[in-house]
Structure formats: C-alpha cells, structure tokens
Amino acid sequence: MFLINCPYCGERDQSEFVSGGEAHIARPKQPTELNDDQWAEYLFMRKNIKGIQFERWNHAHGCRKWFNVARDTSNDKIEKIYKMGEQPPKL
Amino acid sequence: MSKNLRINNKQFVDETRKLSFIFNGKKLYGYKGDTLASALLSNDIHLVGRSFKYHRPRGIMTSGSEEPNAILQIGNDDALTEPNVRATEIELYDGLICNSQNCWPSVNFDIGGINNLLSPLLPAGFYYKTFMWPASFWEKYEYFIRKSAGLGKSPTKQDPDMYDHRYMHCDILIVGGGVSGLIAAKIASDDNKKVLLLEDKELLGGSLIYDDNDISKIDNQKSSEWLKKLIENIKNDKNIIIKTRTSLAAYHNYNFLLARQNLTDHLSVNDRNNKIRQRLYKIRAKKVIISTGAIERPQVFHNNDRPGIMLASAVKKYIDYYGVRCGLENVIFTNNDSAYETALSLHKSGTKLNAIVDIRENSSSEIVNKVKSLGIQIYWNHTIANTKGYKRINKVTIMKLNDKGNDVIGKKIELNCDCLAISGGWTPMVHLFTQSGGKLKFDNKDNIFVPDKTNLNQLSIGSAKGDFELDDVLKNSIKDTKKFLQIENSNYDKIDVQCSKEKEKKNIWLLPSDKPLSKTKPFLDYQNDSTAKDIKLALREGFKSIEHVKRYTTTGMGTDQGKLANMHALGIVADTTNTNMGDLGTTTFRPPYTPLTFGTIVGRNVGQFFDIFRKTPMHEWHVDNNAKFENVGQWKRAWYYPKDGETMHDAVQRESKAARESSGILDASTLGKIDIQGTDANEFLNRVYTNAWSKLQIGKCRYGLMLNEDGMVYDDGVTTKLGENHYLMTTTTGGAANVMSKLEDYLQTEWPELNVFLTSVTDHYATASVCGPNAKKIINKIFKDLDLSDESFPHMSFKEVKLGNINCRVMRISFTGELSYEINVEASYGKYIWEKCIEAGKEFNITPYGTETMHLLRAEKGFIIVGQDTDGTMTPVDLQMDWIISKKKYDFIGKRSLYRSDTIREDRKQLVGLLTDDPNEILEEGAQIVKDENKKPINMLGHVTSSYFSPTLKKSIALAVLKEGKKLKGQKLLVPMIDKTIKVTVSDTVFLDKENERING
C-alpha cells in the first residue's frame, strides 16, 4: 500500500487515489489530421517498463486533483511527484 | 494421569487455576497459562493427528507457530468451530473442546492409514499424474480427493463474533518482544520516539525469559532476571505501546503492515460475550525493526516423524516455561550446541536423559563441557538410522557416520526413549523481511539465509538477522539499533554479557541410514508428507527451479507454509544438483505469515455494512407501498410495486398500461446530476457530447450522447441550460461517478484553458417524473400558476417555479414517449413533492412504477439503455443513432475513432428490433441469435439485449445487437433455446408511436 504525497493535500494512503495510466500522452490537437495508425498510437499504445515509469494519479477521494508520479516499477518507489503540465523530471 | 509429567516450579503456569477441556471426547485438565499443546503433553498425549497423504500418526512437534502436526478443530458449534488451529498457539481456557482432523474414524484407528502401506504408489506428483487424465474424469476424482484430503471442517453457520479494524501510526514499529526487540524498544524510547511493540505471545521476553542455565549472564545477573527488570521498565514507559497476543500478518511496501490481535480466544466461552474477538491493526510505521527470532530446524532422517519426536527447543520450553515433561525417557539428537541447553533443563528438572546423539566429532564449548561433567552419555559422530514405535516413539537405532557423512558404519545401537528431542540448528525468521521485498543472502557458516538489501526503512536484529548467541544478540542489536536511529550513545553501551560460545559446526541436510533411500521415509514437510525422496524424484524428472520443486512435491505448501522444512528442501536440492544454496534462492514467502480468520480480514464490513447503499429521499414511501427493490450501482431503486400478490410480470403489465393510458410516476432521483458552470461551459459540452450545443437556448433541454475516445458509447442523458453559463447535466444512474471523473480528467489534463467548474449534485436533488396522457392535468393541479401550454412549455424545455417556499425545477422531458414532466426539488423536499403528485394524481389513477416498467416503456420506443443495450463495443452508428453525430463540429471525444477502419466496417454488430413469430413468446435477454442452427459450428450473429411483453402492443418486443443488423430488416432468424427454437423477424427499433405523437399528450 503506497503512501502518496498529493501535491495539494500531503501524504495520504493509496486507497484514496486512483491510477490513470501512463503520463505525458497529450490528446492530439487535430485528431482529424491523423491517419489510423497515428490515432491508434495515441489511443492504444502504452508502455509497460521495468524501471522509472511516468504515471498519472488522481486524488479521487480527496481533492480530486490529477498529478504526475515518477514510479520505479521494480520496487514501487515513488521517485518524484509533480503537477499536471510540468515536464517529467530527468531521473 | 498415571505418569508424573508436571514439574512443580513454574512462574508462568498458575497451578491454582485448574481448567478442564475435552480432546477427542475425553475430559482432561490443564492449568491457566498452558497452551493446548502443553496441557495435552502434561496428559501424556503426543498423538494428535494424522498426516495429509499417508495418514501417519503425528504428534506435537513444536511450541510455536511453526507447528506442522498439532492442528486441531476447535469448538463443536456450527457457527464458532474453527479448523486448522495450532495447539501450540492456543491458550488453554476452561471448557475448550477440540478434535483431531484428517482422520476417520478416529486418530487412533484411521482407515486412511492404508495409504502409508501404499506409499510406494504415491510418489511426488502422484495426484498431478494420476488424476489429470482423462480430463473429463476430473469431476469424479475430485469428489474422492476432497473427501479424503481436507484439513478440518469450515463452520456452516454465520460467524457471530465481532471483529474490528484500527489504524495505527508510530515512529518505530518493533515486531517481536524478545530480548533484542525489547532492548531496541528501550533505546528508541530513550530517544523520545513513539514505539509500537508487537508480541504474538501472551508475555514479553521471548525464549530468554525462561532461560534457566547458570552459564549466560547479563551485567552479572542471571539473564532471565536481568530481562524481567527490563520488561518492567518498558511496561512503565509512556513512549512504548505494547500489544501482546498480536502477530504480524503482512509487511507491505511503504512500511504498511497488518497485525492481528487476539482479544478473546484465551477466555472461556462465557467470558467472550459482547467482546471483540480479534482486531486487525493497519499500521504505518516510519521505521520498522524486525526482531522475530529464529525457528529451530529438525533433522532429516529415516522415520523422523513419529509422535514423541520434537524440537529440542520445544522440549526445553515445555519443561522450563510450562513445567511439563514431554517424556520420561529422553534422547537428544543434535548437530549443534543449543540442544545442550535442553539437556541441562532435563537434568535440572530431574527428567531422565538416556543419551545425546551428536553428528559432530566433538565439541568443547562451555555448555557441552558442563553436560559432559554431569556424566550424560554422548554419542559423537553418530546419527539416528531409524526410529520405532507406531503411535509413540519407543526406540531409536543409532549408527556411526562415515568420514563423508553420507553413509553409516559400524554396529547398530538401540536406545530406548519415549521422547526424542531433535535439533538441526536455527533458521532466522526472515519471512517478514522478504514479504516486504527485501533480498536475502546466504551465510555459509550457519547455513542460513539472512536479510541483505531492502528499499524500506527497516532493520532486522537478533536471531532474525542471524545472531544466535546471547552476546552477539545483545551487542549487535544495540549497535545496529543506534545506527538505524542515528543515536550516539545509549544506556546499554557498556553491557556485559557472558555466554557459552559454539566452536564446532556440522550440517548434513539428509542423514544416511543403513537402508537405501528408496526404502526410507525421511520427512521434510510433515504436514504435506513430502520426503527427501520426493525432492530427488522431482529433480530426476527435470524440475530445476525451486519454485517448481516446491509445487510438484507440495513441500512447504501446508498451513505452516513449510516453516520447518524449507531449508532442508533447499539443502537437498543444492546437494543433489551440486549448486550453492545461495545461488538457488528461496521460495517466496507470502502473507499472511500465520493464517488469518476471514472475520479479521472483513472486520465490521459484514451484513448491511458490507457495502454502502444509497436511498432516495422517497425511499420510505416505496417501502411503505410494498416496492420490490433492485440494486443499481449502490442505489436501491424501486423495481416494481406488486399489489395483492401480483407476480413481477403482472405488476409490470399493470404499471405500464396505467402509464400509457392515464398516468404513472417514477422516482428518478438516482440519475447522476452534474452542475456545470463557467464561461466555457458551452464549449465544454460541445467537446464531450457528439451533438452540437452552441444554439441551445436558456430554458431548453437537449439529449446528449457521450463517447469514449475509442468511439464507443459511454453514457447518455439530458442536459438543461439553466442560465447563460450554467447547465445541469444528467447521467445514467450507474455511470454518474465515472462520468464525473472522466469530465474532471479532461478539464484538468487536456483542456486546462477552459473556464468550467463541475459539481456533483446527484444527492442534492430529488426527482419525481410524472408521465402519461393525464400528466399535464396533474402538474396543473400542483402548479396552478404555471403555463403548461405547448407554446409556453414545449417538449424539451424547462421552467423554474415555486411551490410555497420550495424551489422546483420542472423539465418537460420524456424517457417513456409519453407527455412527461420531471420535477426536481432539493432532496429534503423529495418525499413531500412525491406525495403531492400522488395526491394530485389520485383521480387519474396515478400509478407508481419502478425501473422494470421504465425499461419496458422505453424499449417500446426503442430508447437505449447504456450498459444494457450497449457494452462498450457499440458506436452511435452501430446503434442507428447517426442523427446525433454532429457533422459540423471539428472535434469531440471519440470523433476520430468513428472512422477508423474497424468502426466503419459494415458487418459490425448493430442495434435492431426483434419480433417473435408467436407474439406471446418472450425472448430471454442474452439469448443468441442464429440463421442456421444445423450447420456446425453454429454461426452466432448476435444476442438479445432487452426483451419484454408490451401490454399496449399486446405482443412481445425485443432489442438485439446483430451482425450487419441494419441490412437484415425483415429477415427471419432463429433464437435457439435449451428446449426449443424461437422464430423471430428483424424489425425497426421503434415499436410504438413512430410519429412521436404521444409526447404531446
């Protein structure tokens, strides 16, 4: 059970949060310009790596804010938490 | 009691409090402070169960949670009985009833014992090999396997006990109240840390508290006396919270731990009333110190499983702690010095010790010299080659070991004994460390795995880390704790410890016998009856990974999780395959460390508290009016209102007829409601719905369809424009929370530039929906001043009106196809407005209807229900709802996916209507639709999603999803059922009032 440091509320139990999958996949600004493959890349393709993964988390049972988490999937250690719109840290 | 097995010297057992208990129907006695095991042993009972596979007689072997044999059924009450309870862990209470498991008809005569004779036919993997073929026979085998296997009986009635959960937070959590844990607690407390100390036994102190030899001393005091003072000190320490009878069940990441406290299991049944039985602590610790100690290992030799064969440390504890002799003629079999402490305890208590058999060549440590000086016979370099005695050991045969230790030489010597105390060294309890993700390393000196790397803020100390001698335990615990807590000095820096130091070590994982291995039974896992032979067989058959060997032989898979046997299994694999044990790795230790009751896991979340349920403000009225309810998400929704013993079908027919012919009323409060405000609210709606919202005027309502980004229908509902930048969105009942979070997600992450604010107001408003040809008259009676003319208040529009002081939002929208008004009021007025409608509608036979009738009415009109007629694979085009997709909008959620190669396929499943050739035949929802049922395999074309008998149309109607359904209108198809085949014709999805005339009454 993680202990997650919500950037708006502070440390809270994992049960208050939901995970929203991989971070930094921006919705294309002009979807109609994309061919099927490009759209499928956005829609379906997600990484599942061993090591530092950038993810979206939502403090669903708290402030309801979305934020980003850099988590090491090999040991679940959260290396960094940063707000939506910020660039991923170099780790 | 014929033999005198009690020793009269005890501080831990209260001999003034005699307790009676019943074991296998026989009344016996013990004392307060006994465990069930010590009480049984004091009655000279070793034989308590039969083994799992061969049904061999088995006796009490240990004094702790590692006990593999003495697992009993406690209690004989259908609700309270508990299987698989370790007799070594349960404290004796007056009136305890217990029975042996896994034996029939009795533990003394067990028919399954024949398996022991058949054992050459039951090798490792026997069950896998035999019962796998042919696969279709599995069901038949299963019945017999389950009958003859099975460990104990589950209770058949609901558990009447109360259980509890509690959160705890601390600076330092210390797991294990032995000497190392206690000293760490004191050091942490002296540094002003908040300490939580857990001990699974009733008393603190671990094994040192009953240590009674004169060799080990701390600060020149008898070590147990020194420890007692420390414990008193700790009990009065305000920084330390102590929880005894509390065992740590699981150690998760981020120092989140679960511990179970037994609160009443030690009380007599009458004293348990109205008390919480067990409590689960959910602990967040800044730092964790594991001081769980070590478990003694058995030795693996031929027939090492007879009742009367026990761990040497257990024999010592039964004497020194419980005052119980486990036998009158003892033999000790060891490979290390610690068993000599047992020898001293036996000697001191005046219990006969016939001999010590030691596989080492010699030893000259202080404690061994002391035993030598007592004149006790020691057979050096000897092993036990065999044991005798079916239900209780009576003899051991010992022989000399050869130089390599892999065979026996010389002549056989027979020694009498009724108790054989064995010791194969010690294994640190690293289970919690590995559960938490820690990595172990192998220590070749002691043949143990010890904690190595961890990502967590934790420390293992004492024998849990591999320190076994008192001076190492204390000095290293002090040193490591100080470092871990970053403390410079402690009050224990100058501690003086004296103890015997072990000088000789020898370890043989599988001891030889004069018989070939194939003719012997050297047990590794007592509970699962796996022997060293099984391990070797698994290796011969090609299993290499230790995890595979474990599963194939079931070694370490019993309720004791192989606490005793795992190291020997690994050792034998390593020896046989010429591998280093360190390279082999260990099997994974999984939580819980000791079994948990289901009651503890669920805590208070039982019965009505299992899941929350939500009630509308009108709920009481529905109950008073005999409604049956259905669960929709967490909501209890009125399903139908049977009158005078009506069936559901009858009630639904009556309700829907009334709604079409005069008037009906539905509680629609459960629909999700989201208040949307902000200057970009309109743009936001344009982006989340498929249709256009720009031209919607204040006071008007519009139906919207929401897609996922993959183009599939996600939710639908009507949104009303309340003001210039103010909308009220409704969602499906079940989808409300998901829609809300999806919209929040887009607002926060994709479109942060939009000025929009969302508030869930589902619970803030109650909604009564009045429909039918007389709806207007009823609404007119309630709101006398409201202009209900079609010009002023047309379909899909909204008005705000007051009823006394109550603000009402009235929407003229319809999900039934009838003229229909939805009155929204603040939730607390919900029941009032509902009753007002009922009263006003009385003269029009206003009929409350539930969700079932609502579903029927909308199906007649071909309106979809998201989640019933769609399943996450339907696009609006599939639903024949092309009209709702805006052609003009540049983008909305899911738009691009509507022309992916997959979504534009013409042979997708599409929503159609179905009419049965026999109008009285009602299709089953979920039934498959086919064209040709003779050509195998049958080509499934789709399935029925909604099906009803329409009282208005006087025929059965259905909605279905059908491959290429749009093209198949008018086609005859088949719906094969188990006992018949129903003929159907594909139709339009709208069955009633295609011209939408009823909407205006």
Ligand SMILES: [Zn+2]
């Ligand atoms: Zn938060």
